[in-house]
Amino acid sequence: MDSIAGKKPALIWAVHLSVIALVLLWVVPTFGLLVSSFRTGDQISGSGWWQALSTQEQQLSPIRVAGEEAERDGAFVIEGTLFPKGGTTVSAWGTSSREPEAHAPGDTADLGEGVSLTVQADGGFVLTSPASTRDMRLPRVFTTASTPPEFTTENYSNVISSPMAGQSIGQAFLNTLTVAIPATIIPILVAAFAAYALAWMDFPGRALLVAFIVGLLVVPLQLALIPLLQFHNWIGIGKGYLGIWMAHTGFGLPLAIYLLRNYMVGLPRDIIENAKVDGATDFQIFVKIILPLSFPALASFAIFQFLWTWNDLLVALVFLGTGNDQQVLTGNLVNLMGSRGGDWEILSASAFVSIAVPLVVFFSMQRFLVRGLLAGSVK
């Protein structure tokens, strides 16, 4: 007894530590994505998100001098600042890519032909030229500077309110809900009946049928895309919501039936037999006893199915279409990224926009998830 009691705290510590490690493993990238979603594309490609949180000194890409020209004492002068947003401190600067750190702040550099440039520590500059600079290519300034953290909400406003070419995210949001809600409810309805029959009604070939359905779990849905769409066209429903509901139902049913059947088989036989003795029909048993008892399993499958249909892109593209008015959220976000993709700032911001609804669903139903999973599949 002593040895077991002595081991316990160590075991608990190990469990706690590994839980913390796992949580960190999941949370850190998400946090990085969140930070990135508030940075501009150039910032994201220029430095890591962990550097965005504190003041960093780095060699900045060249900035071209620009501003209104004024004539003073026979010379043409342009005054201005390299960093209109302020807060940046220049520690060295230069005008040649070969020597980007040639000058200290406050120094005056001779650019040839009488042109001179002074850059101050705060980024303020004075360009003096004996001739008008209007037709001249103004110099670039390379700076080594420390920049305070800088964030923007522009990515979110781009994702939410600046629709490209008639695609609006509001419409896409509604489309996704129109797809996801029926595509979650229909398979649950069908699967609950089927699961009851497979669990508690005696008929020949029942075991084979269960094996067949479990076998269907391994069929990749990509295999069915073309034949199923052909079938939809043949029976005349074509591309549309009805089609995608049916497709999602079909693709979701094997898992739904398998989960629910396993859960229902585990319900106490006594209750059901008592009800039968009392003269209850199968339908009454199903509605009055099985359904209320199976609620955790139903809820956990609902979460699965909802998340899957919410995040789905492929099935929506194939069965709903790609037009602006049929586009689901995922399709809309992919299109926002442009013909060649790679807009990380859009990607990170849109990830957080699209994650909102699944998070609500998950947190409101998660207490069923663990219970349902354990009770259903770990038999």
Next chain:
Amino acid sequence: MRMKLAVSAAVLALAAGGAFAQELKFPVGEGAFNWDSFKAFDEAHNLDGQTLTIFGPWRGEDQVLAESVLAYFAAATGVTVNYSSSENYEQQIVIDTEAGSPPDVAILPQPGLIADLVRKGFVTPLGEETQAWLAENYAAGDSWVGLGSYAGADGTKALYAFPYKIDVKSLVWYVPENFEDAGYEVPETLEDLKALTEQIVADGGTPWCIGLGSGGATGWPATDWVEDMMLRTQPPEAYDQWTTNELAFNSPEVVGAIEEFGWFAKNDAFVAGGSAAVASTDFRDSPKGLFASPPQCYMHHQASFIPSFFPEGTVVGQDADFFYMPAYAGKDLGKPVLGAGTLAFITKDTEASRAFIEFLKTPIAHEVWMAQTGFLTPMKTVNADLYGDPTLKKMGEILLNSTTFRFDGSDLMPGAVGAGTFWTGMVDYVGGKSAQEVADAIQASWPK
């Protein structure tokens, strides 16, 4: 330009309110556009109440540009146009045609894929008249006809796809001021380019930024390099035979071209980050090294679309520029240019889709896009002064000065090679395998 685009996109979207934009970008009758062609087309076509679905590769900003052109088609014919695109348009079009619910017109950048669809009988031939029109009105017309002609289900070859919008690929991007700071000249021959590469290394710099990363398509930028080298070391006939596998992939000619690419990419001193970074750098991030301080590299080989991945505010022509990827002076192969482009084809034969192909023959369908950005056309009757920026004009000149124009070879090859083993083979090659090994493997994967 960017800002203006974004604003006009927002205005367009507001005006359209979710439906297709009817606002015309340039008012009819104003400017140096070929409005006569538009009016003649307008009078000849009245298809009020019909709809046309177009499936294309353009998304985001490109989609805004494409729809600005389609608005003129809609205004002239009265057809309601629904343009759509999707990320996996190559798979999407196959699924849609196979299942029997294709769009009316599809526009794709892969002739190899279109050839597959034609062979399965999903595409309507465009007819002899269009073929004659292309041959006459496109610069190097016969090569464009060849590009759009495939063998149909019954084996007879005919014109099925109409080339519209092309990209030039044989470009090297650089920052003119970085060249000036170091005293480098734009090379005129491939020998000079190699000498410049060595010179930059001798001066302590890194000449090239090369990035092959592109998600599932990782490796494709290297295929452009190899194709460019193929055109610079072999006659165009050998290039054509290569794309059809008459010239085996592991023949010495092709292996030589791969090794020419390797001269640049497999030398740690020549590439930013060393050759190990080539395969892992994303092609969209790769050009950013040109603008770093100090510069991570001096040159970047990429097609005409790449400025959209330059840092915000970069002015092409001032902050960055390009030169023609030169040819060997020592080999008498002229000035070959590698390009890519999109081809429109009819997947559902309706009056509206026929009218759309007719619309692509009007100069206005080209001019509206070229007056904005990112559009090149080989059509001879357009007003070249309309090019939206000097950069496009310069690219147009490269195109017109070329002695040989060849389409991106990997798009012409069967998908299993051109969008498969060629890509992965190039990743293996920069990863350390020999050119012969890689070429043997690609040859073995060629569908029999």
